[in-house]
Amino acid sequence: MATAHAEMRAIDRACKKEHSWRLPEAELYVTLEPCPMCMGAILNARIKRVWFGAYEQKGRSLTSELANANLFNHTVEVTGGVLEKDCSEVLTSFFQEMRAREKFKKMKQKAKSGTKPPVSPKK
Numbered sequence: 001m002a003t004a005h006a007e008m009r010a011i012d013r014a015c016k017k018e019h020s021w022r023l024p025e026a027e028l029y030v031t032l033e034p035c036p037m038c039m040g041a042i043l044n045a046r047i048k049r050v051w052f053g054a055y056e057q058k059g060r061s062l063t064s065e066l067a068n069a070n071l072f073n074h075t076v077e078v079t080g081g082v083l084e085k086d087c088s089e090v091l092t093s094f095f096q097e098m099r100a101r102e103k104f105k106k107m108k109q110k111a112k113s114g115t116k117p118p119v120s121p122k123k
């Protein structure tokens with residue numbers, strides 16, 4: 001799902017727990033630089049500070065522009081590059097495993113239709 005990002009899920013859970021849509025004392029820790037959708041949610045929830053590891057390499061994140069745009073009369077402190085190498089490795093292995101699972105699923109579907117037998121993805 002396009003909106004099922006970790007930041008969105010964490011903000012939703014925190015809001016439910018705090019019974020509030022504002023989280024002015026919250027600090028959010030994420031492995032990857034937040035996307036523009038998540039930065040919007042971070043600002044809307046009035047989160048105090050964001051810490052992230054790896055910088056977004058594929059697209060433009062707009063993190064610093066949005067953090068300092070004073071949207072909703074709120075700015076958020078952002079610190080990036082925390083344990084950057086470790087976070088990059090975690091993300092790389094996560095996406096490699098996800099691609100292997102997708103490939104296995106497709107092979108299994110093909111095998112069901114009678115073409116090739118499935119081969120388990122490497123662990």
Ligand SMILES: [Zn+2]
Pocket residue numbers: 005007034035036037038039
């Ligand atoms: Zn996001």
